[in-house]
Amino acid sequence: MKNKVKITRMELSITQEQLAKKVGATRQTIGLIEKGEYNPSLHLCMTIAKELGKTLDELFWEVE
């Protein structure tokens, strides 16, 4: 399950840990989501999307 979290976070020049703190998750969880081989909850996906200024579709939809 690939996505655009990592590239979007890097565009904003913030670290995994900074994003994690903002969305109430841990750095490890962010790392696993960015890695792609993971199945996060919808709630966490929405929180991350809002924090990164994107929508669900922009981050997670149809990303090979």
Place this chain on the structure above:
Amino acid sequence: MKNKVKITRMELSITQEQLAKKVGATRQTIGLIEKGEYNPSLHLCMTIAKELGKTLDELFWEVE
């Protein structure tokens, strides 16, 4: 966490059980997601969206 799964499913005139079978879930899980007080996995959300002919945003984004 409200969404548009129920209204979209009803527009397609399929039952919870039919949708459940198509997406590899149970009727109860579909019922709970439609009810809104639930936090499904991203993978299940994407499978449901594709089955209903919608995107993630259309079903789950910014639905109060």
Place this chain on the structure above:
DNA sequence: ATCTGATGTAATATATAAATTTCATATGTT
């Protein structure tokens, strides 16, 4: 009134997301 299909709901079991802790590694900086 009975039967069937559709849905609501609850209790328990299982699978897995997410947290926690820890260690490794790579890069930059002093």
Place this chain on the structure above:
DNA sequence: AACATATGAAATTTATATATTACATCAGAT
């Protein structure tokens, strides 16, 4: 060289999504 920051990764624990089973109600059809 030593130190700090950022990330990868693994093991264990905890929380919760999901399945399973079961029983209820309601609508429509017979």
